Amino acid sequence: MRRFGSNEAKQAATTQVLCDVDHSSHVAYITLNRPDKRNALSVPMRYRMTDLLHELEDDPEVRVIVFRGTGPSFSSGAEINEDWGQRGKHKRFTVEQAYLYSAEMTWGRGGFGQAIARCPKVTIAQLHGYCAAASYFLLASRCDLLVAESGARIGALEARFMGPAAATASLHLVRILGTKGANFTGYTGEAMTAARANNLGLIQKVVPEGELEAAVDRLARDIGARSTGELLFLKARIRFGESILHANVPVVTGLLMSHFLRRESDEHDFFSTVQRGGVKEALMEERRRHGADE
Amino acid sequence: MIEKNVAGSVAWIDIPGPLQADGERGIRSLTDEIRDCMVDDDLKAVVLVLADSVPETARRDTMPNDFPPVTLRSLAGPTGLYEVVAYSSKPVITQVQGTCQGIACLLALYSDITVAGDDVTFHSPFSHVADSNFVMASLTLRHNRAKWWLLSGDPIDARTAVRFGLVQSVAELADLRNRTAEIAARIGRVPSDALTISKMNINACLDALGVGQDFDTSGLLGAAREHPHHLASKGAT
Numbered sequence: 001m002r003r004f005g006s007n008e009a010k011q012a013a014t015t016q017v018l019c020d021v022d023h024s025s026h027v028a029y030i031t032l033n034r035p036d037k038r039n040a041l042s043v044p045m046r047y048r049m050t051d052l053l054h055e056l057e058d059d060p061e062v063r064v065i066v067f068r069g070t071g072p073s074f075s076s077g078a079e080i081n082e083d084w085g086q087r088g089k090h091k092r093f094t095v096e097q098a099y100l101y102s103a104e105m106t107w108g109r110g111g112f113g114q115a116i117a118r119c120p121k122v123t124i125a126q127l128h129g130y131c132a133a134a135s136y137f138l139l140a141s142r143c144d145l146l147v148a149e150s151g152a153r154i155g156a157l158e159a160r161f162m163g164p165a166a167a168t169a170s171l172h173l174v175r176i177l178g179t180k181g182a183n184f185t186g187y188t189g190e191a192m193t194a195a196r197a198n199n200l201g202l203i204q205k206v207v208p209e210g211e212l213e214a215a216v217d218r219l220a221r222d223i224g225a226r227s228t229g230e231l232l233f234l235k236a237r238i239r240f241g242e243s244i245l246h247a248n249v250p251v252v253t254g255l256l257m258s259h260f261l262r263r264e265s266d267e268h269d270f271f272s273t274v275q276r277g278g279v280k281e282a283l284m285e286e287r288r289r290h291g292a293d294e
Numbered sequence: 295m296i297e298k299n300v301a302g303s304v305a306w307i308d309i310p311g312p313l314q315a316d317g318e319r320g321i322r323s324l325t326d327e328i329r330d331c332m333v334d335d336d337l338k339a340v341v342l343v344l345a346d347s348v349p350e351t352a353r354r355d356t357m358p359n360d361f362p363p364v365t366l367r368s369l370a371g372p373t374g375l376y377e378v379v380a381y382s383s384k385p386v387i388t389q390v391q392g393t394c395q396g397i398a399c400l401l402a403l404y405s406d407i408t409v410a411g412d413d414v415t416f417h418s419p420f421s422h423v424a425d426s427n428f429v430m431a432s433l434t435l436r437h438n439r440a441k442w443w444l445l446s447g448d449p450i451d452a453r454t455a456v457r458f459g460l461v462q463s464v465a466e467l468a469d470l471r472n473r474t475a476e477i478a479a480r481i482g483r484v485p486s487d488a489l490t491i492s493k494m495n496i497n498a499c500l501d502a503l504g505v506g507q508d509f510d511t512s513g514l515l516g517a518a519r520e521h522p523h524h525l526a527s528k529g530a531t
Contacts, residue, residue, distance in 0.1 A: 122445055144441050175437040201436035204446075223445060230421060234444055237420055237515060241428030244504035244511075247437060 004085040004105065005044035013044035019052045026063040026224035027217075028056050028121075035071025040279075041112075041134060043084040043105050049112040053119055063231050064224045065119065066216060067143060068126040074140070077133025077158060078106060081274045106134065108250045113138035117172070117248045120235050122223055126216040127203070130191070133158040137170055144238065146203045147219065148194040149212040154202065159189035160286070172247040176202050296324055303338040304478040305331045310345050313397040317362025325368065325375045332383045338489055339385045339481045341474055342405065344398045369397070370425040370509060377509055380404040380430070381497045383490050385481050389474045390414055391467060396423055403430055403460065406496075409474045410461045415449040424515060429508035430500075434459055 003010065018031040030052055032039035041049075056062045069075050084105070104110040116123055116139065125131075125140040127148040136154050140146055148154070173182045181200045185192060197203040207215040223231070242248045273282040295316050297308045307327055313320065331340045368374050379386050379401055388402045391411030399419045402408045404427070419426045431440040435458045443450060455461035465473035481489070500506065 144445055146438065172437070175432060178436065201439050204438055204442040219446070222447075226447075231445075233424070233515070234420060237426075237428055237512075238441055238444065240511065240515060241432060241504075241508055244429050244507045245432060245437070247432075 003044070003047055004100075005042060005047075006083060006085070009042045009082070009084075010044045013042065013048045016042070017045050017048040017052065019056075021056070021059065021062060023061045025221045026061055026228075027220040028059075028062045028065045030065060030067050032067075032069040032075055035069075037079070038073045038076035038130065039069045039071065039135070040076050040079040041139075042079040042082055046078075046105055046112045050110075050115040053112070053115045057120055060228065062121060063226070063228055064122045064124060064220045066124045066126055066220050067116075067139060068213075068216070069128070071129075073129030074125075074127045074131040074152070075135030076130060076279075077135045078138075080271075081279055103250075107138065111138065111250070113142050114248075114250055116142040117242075118239065120232060120239075122231055122235060124216060124220055126212060127152045127154065127194075128212055129153070130157075132156070132191075137173060141170075141173060141176060141202065144235075145205075145219070146197075147205045147207065147212065147216050148197065148203045149209055150194050150206055151209055152194045152197075153191040154194070154197050155189065155191040156186055157189055157191055159186060171245075171249055172242075175245055175247045176200075295320055296327060298327055300337070301475070302479070303336060303482045304341060304475075305334075305337050305339070306341045306343060307331075308343045313344075313401075314362075314364055318364050318368055321364050321368045321375055325373070325378050328375075328378050328382070328386070332378075335486070337384065338484070338486055339387060339478050340382070341387045341389060341478055342379075342401060343389045343471075343474075344394070344401065345391070366425060370512065372509075376400060376404055376425075376427070380427075380500065380505065380509070382406070383493050385489060385493065387474060387478055387481075389470060391470060393417065395419060400426055403427070403434060406493075407477060408455075408461045409463045409465065409470065409477060410452050410455060411467045411470045412452045412464050413467060414452045414455065414461070414464075416443075416455055416460060417449045418443045418447065420444045421447075425509075425512040427505060427508045427512060429504045433503060433505070 005013075016032070016034040018033050019028065020031070021028045030049065032041070032045075034040060034045070053065070056065055084101070102108050107113065122145070123143040124145045124147065125143040127140060127146060129152060131140050131148075131152060131154040133156060137156060140154065170182070173186075176182075177185065177200045184190065185200075192200070192202070194203055194206045198206050205215070205219075239248065270282050270286065273285050295309070295311065297310075299306045299308075307324070309324065313324070316323070328340060328342075331337050366374075370376055375397075385407065386405040387407045387409065388405040389409050390398065390402050391414050394402060394414055395417035396419055399416050400423060402416065420428070428440065428444070431443070434440075435443065439458055442448070450458065450460060452461065452464045456464055463473055463477060
């Protein structure tokens with residue numbers, strides 16, 4: 001099966017998404033290891049996460065899977081300045097390319113978000129720093145349990161530049177945050193504090209700075225100590241209910257339209273700046289233009 | 295075992311011990327009593343008073359399994375206890391205190407309003423009562439909170455229960471019955487037809503949201519699972 005991404009990105013993904021299994025505690029750790037890019041998820045990294053999840057599903061000794069990140073933040077979301085193998089660089093992508101990107105590599109049924117949502121093992125997101133964009137609405141929010149450090153910031157920050165898209169159009173976020181919660185955080189691109197995310201029902205546990213790793217380790221080991229049969233049953237119970245609630249459906253996102261098909265002048269400027277000077281330069285430009293505080 | 299009294303337009307059904315202690319007969323008796331209240335023109339609301347559901351010394355993993363068996367049908371079938379409460383035609387209020395788990399916890403979840411003593415702890419029923427309704431838990435607590443409750447094994451105390459929406463009012467034990475009576479009296483001032491029509495609409499919303507589907511199919515998951523505490527008799531539907 002064809003896998004997209006440059007050769008360099010494909011090779012790098014094996015060290016950018018690490019996997020460690022502690023069979024004695026029945027806990028596996030998937031670690032995002034691209035701290036220089038705030039763990040931005042390239043297309044090969046997303047494939048690797050899906051592959052690792054499938055391997056861990058088949059490992060009878062693994063009962064819990066923890067997602068965590070190295071460096072200052074959990075993840076800044078999907079890599080947006082990437083040549084993943086689409087035909088040349090066009091100002092306007094075709095619907096076919098957009099569908100391929102979204103359905104196979106990002107938001108759709110073949111994406112890593114669906115692999116997490118449908119995983120039969122218990123999944124935990126260990127959040128510190130920023131958990132933004134796709135790492136919020138496709139990764140962390142698809143996990144069963146979310147534990148965050150008190151200084152963490154979570155949200156669809158990209159909504160400020162690209163529209164709310166997935167943050168408001170996701171059924172699972174509506175179920176988690178409530179309709180108004182999903183609308184407000186999505187349309188404003190709010191970077192929720194850990195406390196606010198806890199109040200809204202997204203994050204179930206907030207721990208003081210410096211205690212995150214130990215807290216998640218303890219939680220994962222406690223759950224991992226329970227019988228495989230019980231945990232598989234409880235996860236099946238959840239997934240069954242989620243299918244009824246439509247909480248596992250792939251994201252329907254307006255990003256498909258705005259990002260790939262037709263850009264407003266603001267979006268066009270943002271992406272032009274990204275291609276010319278990188279994401280950091282584009283974000284700085286946005287701050288200068290709009291006075292954004294984050 | 296259960297005792298029913300009527301005060302004004304409110305029926306009070308006191309259940310002094312674990313609901314499954316009298317087995318099938320006890321469950322059916324309670325279900326029939328609630329259904330009779332629904333067709334009594336003089337009644338507007340039903341209060342189920344649930345005592346501590348298990349003795350204090352019992353822990354989650356040592357829940358007694360020597361109670362008489364109870365069929366899935368009597369608990370989780372369309373005319374079973376759970377659905378009679380969840381889809382009642384009149385408001386059902388549950389009053390709980392102490393350790394609330396198993397069937398008692400589910401009745402609190404499925405009822406319209408719950409009033410709790412300040413000593414209450416709600417223990418997830420999902421491991422022990424396989425036909426527990428996860429959709430209802432998700433809609434009531436919100437999705438991720440329901441998942442935490444189900445997977446972590448952490449009980450929910452009174453203060454958290456109010457914050458999560460599982461409980462609508464908390465009172466000190468000495469004042470608990472009075473608090474419940476106040477709430478029941480407020481409901482009693484609403485016209486009967488209005489209450490019934492409101493419940494009809496709410497029940498339709500529950501179905502649209504998938505509560506009914508979860509009731510229908512959760513029994514399949516329970517029957518497929520071998521568990522020493524699963525309350526089901528062989529061959530029951």
